[in-house]
Amino acid sequence: MRKFVMVILFILALCSSCESPTQFTDESVQEVFLNLNEEKIAFKDIINQYKGKKVLIDIWASWCADCIVGLPNLRKFQQEHSDVQYLFLSLDKTTKRWKKAIIQYHIKGDHYFMTEGKKGPLSDFLNLWWIPRYVV
Numbered sequence: 214m215r216k217f218v219m220v221i222l223f224i225l226a227l228c229s230s231c232e233s234p235t236q237f238t239d240e241s242v243q244e245v246f247l248n249l250n251e252e253k254i255a256f257k258d259i260i261n262q263y264k265g266k267k268v269l270i271d272i273w274a275s276w277c278a279d280c281i282v283g284l285p286n287l288r289k290f291q292q293e294h295s296d297v298q299y300l301f302l303s304l305d306k307t308t309k310r311w312k313k314a315i316i317q318y319h320i321k322g323d324h325y326f327m328t329e330g331k332k333g334p335l336s337d338f339l340n341l342w343w344i345p346r347y348v349v
Contacts, residue, residue: 237256237260237335237338240334240337240338243255243256243257243334244256244327244328244329244333244334244335245328245329246259246302246325246326246327246328247308247325247326247328248324248325248326249312249315249324251308251326253328254325256335259300259323259325260300262323263298263300266298267294267296267297267298267349268297268298268299268300268349269290269297269298269299269300269347269348269349270300270301270302270347270348270349271287271299271300271301271302271322271345271346271347272301272302272303272304272327272339272341272344272345272346272347272348273301273302273303273304273344273345274303274304274305274306274311274344275303275305275310275311275313275314275317275318276305276306276310277304277344277345279343279344279345280344280345281318283345284318284320288319288321291321291322298322298323299321299322299323300322300323300325301315301320301322301323301324301325302325302326302327302335303324303325303326303327304327304330304331304344305326306330308326311324311326
């Protein structure tokens with residue numbers, strides 16, 4: 214746990230001088246995702262479901278060791294903050310692995326698959342170079 218806290222503090226220190234945008238870019242909200250039924254949905258339609266609500270976005274993948282190791286802490290956070298909506302965006306390579314991991318690790322929340330992965334406009338907007346990435 215101490216290492217986890219140190220990593221978070223290090224990341225916060227790195228980002229303290231970073232600009233903190235307050236809204237997604239037009240390009241990022243147009244990005245297409247897949248829902249659990251593998252139907253296409255634009256990111257803008259995903260986030261519009263949460264207007265006026267507290268949302269934690271977790272960008273993760275089943276192959277990401279840091280993502281999996283952090284899940285028990287996330288579950289505890291979910292229990293303590295039941296008023297928050299949890300949105301999981303997956304960078305998995307296949308939908309089969311993504312769906313299997315959701316079940317295997319008992320990940321509770323709303324799930325979407327990032328069809329463009331780390332090369333998409335949302336990843337560019339977030340300057341996504343490491344996961345898990347959390348956005349509030």
